Amino acid sequence: MLSIKDLAVAFRTRRGEVDAVRGVSFDVAEGEVLGIVGESGSGKSVTSYALMRILDAGGRIKAGEATYGGVDLRRASERDMQGIRGREISMIFQNPRAALNPIRKVGRQIEDVLRRHARADRQNGRAEAIRAMEAVRINDAAARYDAYPFELSGGMCQRIVCAIALACDPRLLVMDEPTTGLDITTQKAVMELVTDLIRARAMSAILITHDLGLAAQYCDRLVVMKDGEIVEAGDPGALFSRPAHAYTRKLVDATPRAGASIRSLLPAEVRTPEPPRRITDEALLEVRDLVKTFAGKSGPVHAVRGVSFDVKKGQSVGLVGESGCGKSTTSSMVVRLLDPTSGEIRFEGTDLAQRPAAGFARDPMRSRIQMVFQDATDSLNPRHTSRQTIAEPLRAMAGLRGRAQGQRIEELADLVGLPRTLLDRFPHQLSGGQKARVGIARAIAVNPSFLILDEPTAALDVSIQAIVLNLLADLRARLNMSYLFVSHDLHVVRLLCDHVVVMKGGEIVEQGSAEQVMTAPADPYTAELLSAAPKPPAPRAAA
Amino acid sequence: MTDATIPAPKPASPRRQGSFDHIVYVLKDNPVTMLAFAMFAVLIFAAVLGPALAPYDPLATDAAIALQPPSAAHWFGTDNLGRDVFSRTIVATRLDLLISVAAVAISFVVGSALGAAAGYWGGWLDVALSRVLDTIMAFPLFVLAMGIVAALGNTIENIVYATAIINVPFYARLVRAEVNIRREAGFALAARLAGNSDIRVLALHIFPNALPPMMVQVSLNLGWAILNAAGLSFIGLGVRPPTAEWGIMVAEGANFIVSGEWWLAIFPGLCLMFAVFTFNLLGDGLRDMVDPRRRT
Numbered sequence: 032m033l034s035i036k037d038l039a040v041a042f043r044t045r046r047g048e049v050d051a052v053r054g055v056s057f058d059v060a061e062g063e064v065l066g067i068v069g070e071s072g073s074g075k076s077v078t079s080y081a082l083m084r085i086l087d088a089g090g091r092i093k094a095g096e097a098t099y100g101g102v103d104l105r106r107a108s109e110r111d112m113q114g115i116r117g118r119e120i121s122m123i124f125q126n127p128r129a130a131l132n133p134i135r136k137v138g139r140q141i142e143d144v145l146r147r148h149a150r151a152d153r154q155n156g157r158a159e160a161i162r163a164m165e166a167v168r169i170n171d172a173a174a175r176y177d178a179y180p181f182e183l184s185g186g187m188c189q190r191i192v193c194a195i196a197l198a199c200d201p202r203l204l205v206m207d208e209p210t211t212g213l214d215i216t217t218q219k220a221v222m223e224l225v226t227d228l229i230r231a232r233a234m235s236a237i238l239i240t241h242d243l244g245l246a247a248q249y250c251d252r253l254v255v256m257k258d259g260e261i262v263e264a265g266d267p268g269a270l271f272s273r274p275a276h277a278y279t280r281k282l283v284d285a286t287p288r289a290g291a292s293i294r295s296l297l298p299a300e301v302r303t304p305e306p307p308r309r310i311t312d313e314a315l316l317e318v319r320d321l322v323k324t325f326a327g328k329s330g331p332v333h334a335v336r337g338v339s340f341d342v343k344k345g346q347s348v349g350l351v352g353e354s355g356c357g358k359s360t361t362s363s364m365v366v367r368l369l370d371p372t373s374g375e376i377r378f379e380g381t382d383l384a385q386r387p388a389a390g391f392a393r394d395p396m397r398s399r400i401q402m403v404f405q406d407a408t409d410s411l412n413p414r415h416t417s418r419q420t421i422a423e424p425l426r427a428m429a430g431l432r433g434r435a436q437g438q439r440i441e442e443l444a445d446l447v448g449l450p451r452t453l454l455d456r457f458p459h460q461l462s463g464g465q466k467a468r469v470g471i472a473r474a475i476a477v478n479p480s481f482l483i484l485d486e487p488t489a490a491l492d493v494s495i496q497a498i499v500l501n502l503l504a505d506l507r508a509r510l511n512m513s514y515l516f517v518s519h520d521l522h523v524v525r526l527l528c529d530h531v532v533v534m535k536g537g538e539i540v541e542q543g544s545a546e547q548v549m550t551a552p553a554d555p556y557t558a559e560l561l562s563a564a565p566k567p568p569a570p571r572a573a574a
Numbered sequence: 575m576t577d578a579t580i581p582a583p584k585p586a587s588p589r590r591q592g593s594f595d596h597i598v599y600v601l602k603d604n605p606v607t608m609l610a611f612a613m614f615a616v617l618i619f620a621a622v623l624g625p626a627l628a629p630y631d632p633l634a635t636d637a638a639i640a641l642q643p644p645s646a647a648h649w650f651g652t653d654n655l656g657r658d659v660f661s662r663t664i665v666a667t668r669l670d671l672l673i674s675v676a677a678v679a680i681s682f683v684v685g686s687a688l689g690a691a692a693g694y695w696g697g698w699l700d701v702a703l704s705r706v707l708d709t710i711m712a713f714p715l716f717v718l719a720m721g722i723v724a725a726l727g728n729t730i731e732n733i734v735y736a737t738a739i740i741n742v743p744f745y746a747r748l749v750r751a752e753v754n755i756r757r758e759a760g761f762a763l764a765a766r767l768a769g770n771s772d773i774r775v776l777a778l779h780i781f782p783n784a785l786p787p788m789m790v791q792v793s794l795n796l797g798w799a800i801l802n803a804a805g806l807s808f809i810g811l812g813v814r815p816p817t818a819e820w821g822i823m824v825a826e827g828a829n830f831i832v833s834g835e836w837w838l839a840i841f842p843g844l845c846l847m848f849a850v851f852t853f854n855l856l857g858d859g860l861r862d863m864v865d866p867r868r869r870t
Contacts, residue, residue, distance in 0.1 A: 392766050
């Protein structure tokens, strides 16, 4: 139905033309779901933008053919393309909130599409829009018609986006990272809904994702892209069990999955034995009945309701839950950026909850507890070079200046595996993995005994995630640190943590050793989280 | 989306790219910026060397040569008292630039401090400051200037203060918004974890990130400030005759346009336009210079 041959796309930049896609060919058959998998910069999104002809300014299709049902997509007039977009081929974008017009009622937005393609008129527009909303299983669609995007949850927004994309019965649906940023249970619900609808309407689809597990679960055929080229194609099972290309094998290895150890995420040739470490029975951190209540516009918001857990010296504890469960609020309180409403945070015997967060920057305990932030880009000052960023805690807390500071910075760069030549670069000149290393170097600069890791790998590609997780495991053993690993992904948490705390609605629903929680979850919510994670086929039968 | 722009791996630079290199790069990159800075250089040149460049004494009157049209001896002609318009226009540059730069500098500093405090700490401080700034914004410049002049006397300093006060809200609001969106940014939290006090986080981490948009504001404001100073002189506030100043020269020259002596008002007017145009063009270049993200 869709056929792409030797497609090449180039972008004009300050440094001349950059090839984003170089000669990609694939077909999508009637009723087939094709997965395009690749890491950032692989050209997977650009390929789909090119076939919809919605490339950014500066981008152009350099060569190749793209035909859809006999129509040459490359040469079709803009008017023809407008007819094809939405009616024949439609698209679901990454961020549902950004894809919806924030000041227009969601029902109206569905109606706009229907009327644009003459599927409805002024009289029956509302009814048709509600029908489209019901088709994506939105409960009480008539009432939701009048909602604005900000009033709906992320998952609900993505359903609206699906409703818009499917409103005109397109034959081909292009999904660009449709569930990135959604909770894992929501991801499952959305993906199942979409695949059901695709089957029921006998549509074709292209699923673009960085998540090999997700693609393997929902696609009939996979295409793996790297640097604008297809390195491997085939059916998911075969790709997983016998990856032919080295890059595919690396991706398969790096995907966190049940039964994998942290070292097995790395390519086989660089695997080293995991360093031994000592977990004592002595408590480093004891959190008791921690409560945080925010004053909301419509009454108090109970973000954290009485949370208690321990972190022993040398132990790593995972704090797991979906967005809004209070895990970030809890970690903010423990790292002393936020004052709790009540409760104790005993760290090495002292109750830190008694020391207000406002003045904690000057507290001698400040250097003992540090944090690695979620988004490496957001957590580095765009005006500071890596060197300046790492120097900051050294100057303020260790009092290091001049030559001693410079030596320590280079020592830290070596420790986290950041090439010294990158120390004088600004964050925008670094890759995601390099930025993560700078963030880690800054956090360990003053030898903290306790490190809070707030989804440190959430924004990274899987292969980089594997490297960063292993770096964290090495540093922990080397510097004798304890971790509190905050994440939504149980499979990632299990790799690094000995003990897991599962939170929901501001409360702890379950805690126990990582093995026990993962294999025999006591709480139904934990079981739901575990089952919602995409299950990639077992790689190479543990060969 | 990130797929679209993958910069080609660049060779590691042998040494740290200095600010000077970056300024040179920005100038080379954009011809308009280059032109703006060239025009700015002309203004600075005229301001610094003004009296030395002027062929005649700007204040010397000579009734015998009053109201002569432009000629080889008097490029811009002479005014009703026989003063050389070209000399007066050149000499006026220093005064006009001083007034506008001083006014903008004061409003930049005061506005940044107030706006940063309001944006960072929020709460009642923010509410109180915002309302005060709204009130100032609603105040017409000329009325305020007249009030200040009436109370404190008709001096150039008072005109500078009046212009500065009027401009403070623009800076304060801009900085407040820029600081506010970065208050909870990861790098600000990280700076606090690194043992920085609130003041340090605000002054060294958050505020510098507001500089790029501020630079655009500064350049536009310099233009306005020059126009304001000229406008105030035009209505007889601030600079008093016989001092050479573009606004006064236009005001005095305006009386003679009807009788055909157009050169009295047109040349200082054109200079005013040149200065305002220069400052407006300068904005983007200044922004690029203070934004490290432009260094690639």
